[in-house]
Amino acid sequence: xxxxxxxxxxxxxxxxxxxxxxxxxxxxxxxxxxxxxxxxxxxxxxxxxxxxxxxxxxxxxxxxxxxxxxxxxxxxxxxxxxxxxxxxxxxxxxxxxxxxxxxxxxxxxxxxxxxxxxxxxxxxxxxxxxxxxxxxxxxxxxxxxxxxxxxxxxxxxxxxxxxxxxxxxxxxxxxxxxxxxxxxxxxxxxxxxxxxxxxxxxxxxxxxxxxxxxxxxxxxxxxxxxxxxxxxxxxxxxxxxxxxxxxxx
Numbered sequence: 474x475x476x477x478x479x480x481x482x483x484x485x486x487x488x489x490x491x492x493x494x495x496x497x498x499x500x501x502x503x504x505x506x507x508x509x510x511x512x513x514x515x516x517x518x519x520x521x522x523x524x525x526x527x528x529x530x531x532x533x534x535x536x537x538x539x540x541x542x543x544x545x546x547x548x549x550x551x552x553x554x555x556x557x558x559x560x561x562x563x564x565x566x567x568x569x570x571x572x573x574x575x576x577x578x579x580x581x582x583x584x585x586x587x588x589x590x591x592x593x594x595x596x597x598x599x600x601x602x603x604x605x606x607x608x609x610x611x612x613x614x615x616x617x618x619x620x621x622x623x624x625x626x627x628x629x630x631x632x633x634x635x636x637x638x639x640x641x642x643x644x645x646x647x648x649x650x651x652x653x654x655x656x657x658x659x660x661x662x663x664x665x666x667x668x669x670x671x672x673x674x675x676x677x678x679x680x681x682x683x684x685x686x687x688x689x690x691x692x693x694x695x696x697x698x699x700x701x702x703x704x705x706x707x708x709x710x711x712x713x714x715x716x717x718x719x720x721x722x
Contacts, residue, residue, distance in 0.1 A: 491721050491722070493610060494664055494684070494717075495610060495611060495663040495664065496611040496612070496657045496664040496665070497610050497612060497666075497667065498612070498614060498615055498650075498665070499614050499666075500616060500667065500668030500669060501614055501618060501622075502616065503670075504668050505599050505627075506595045506599070507596075511590060511592065511593050512590065514592070515586055515590040516586075518585065518586070519586045519589065520539075522582060526581070526582075527569065527572075527575070527582065529572040529574045530568050530569055530572045532572070533568070533572045534568055539564060539565075539568060542564055543560055543564040546567070550563075554643070555637055555641070556619070556637070556638035558583070558587070558638060561586065565579050587619070587621070588624075590619070590620075591621050591624040591625050593620070593625055595627070596690070599710060600627075602710025602711070602713065603630045604630075605710075606710075611633075611657045611659065612631045613631055613632060613634065613656065613664075614634040614635070615634075615635050615653045615666065616635075616636050617644050617673065619636065619638055632656075633653055633656035634653075635653040637649060644670075644673040644677045645676060646677070647682075650666065650677065650682075654683070664684070666683045666684070666686065667686045667707075667713060668686075668688060669690070671687060671699050671703070674687070675687050675696075675703045676701050685703055685704055686704055686705045686706075686716070687703035688708075688709075689706050689707070689708060
């Protein structure tokens with residue numbers, strides 16, 4: 474008589490986790506560093522330079538009146554929204570001409586401004602977070618601004634960087650997200666985009682086919698007011714990495 478053979482118990486199966494995204498892309502200003510105090514300091518640095526090197530401009534204008542003139546110029550020429558550096562240059566050129574100052578100095582003034590504009594201080598979690606992520610995914614940047622990652626000293630962490638002034642299209646246009654994905658060699662659905670702006674960054678990325686993560690460092694609840702549903706809401710890189718691990722294993 475044969476013994477009663479029972480099949481060996483099988484180990485419980487676990488649901489397969491989705492693979493990690495191949496790339497994580499970031500906005501820059503107010504996502505990796507605070508920008509408002511930097512711009513304020515840069516404008517003060519520029520005006521001090523004007524006082525020494527273009528005194529007629531400094532005597533005729535103030536920081537506030539130069540800013541107001543730029544806003545009026547932007548209102549009349551909205552194409553400058555694509556390149557705020559070009560807007561500032563045009564505003565300075567007009568101010569130099571009105572003050573009777575040598576317009577050849579405008580480029581020197583812009584060099585002074587951009588040096589100060591790129592003197593940013595990343596949030597404490599940024600550098601450790603980039604180092605942790607770069608061992609797992611490709612890193613990219615998409616910005617509407619004119620931050621220079623090379624000058625800032627972070628360029629070596631990113632395999633691709635696309636800026637609106639250079640590309641000619643700005644967030645939330647899907648084209649700029651697609652260009653960054655193409656530069657990294659990944660499809661949009663293989664990428665996550667992280668930014669502080671709900672419309673430009675999160676919704677823009679989602680409509681381009683990427684997952685959109687809101688970097689919400691201030692515990693804001695604006696997403697409820699604006700009707701945007703981020704794929705995730707994180708306050709820092711630690712929470713971003715924790716979400717990636719939970720979501721993708």
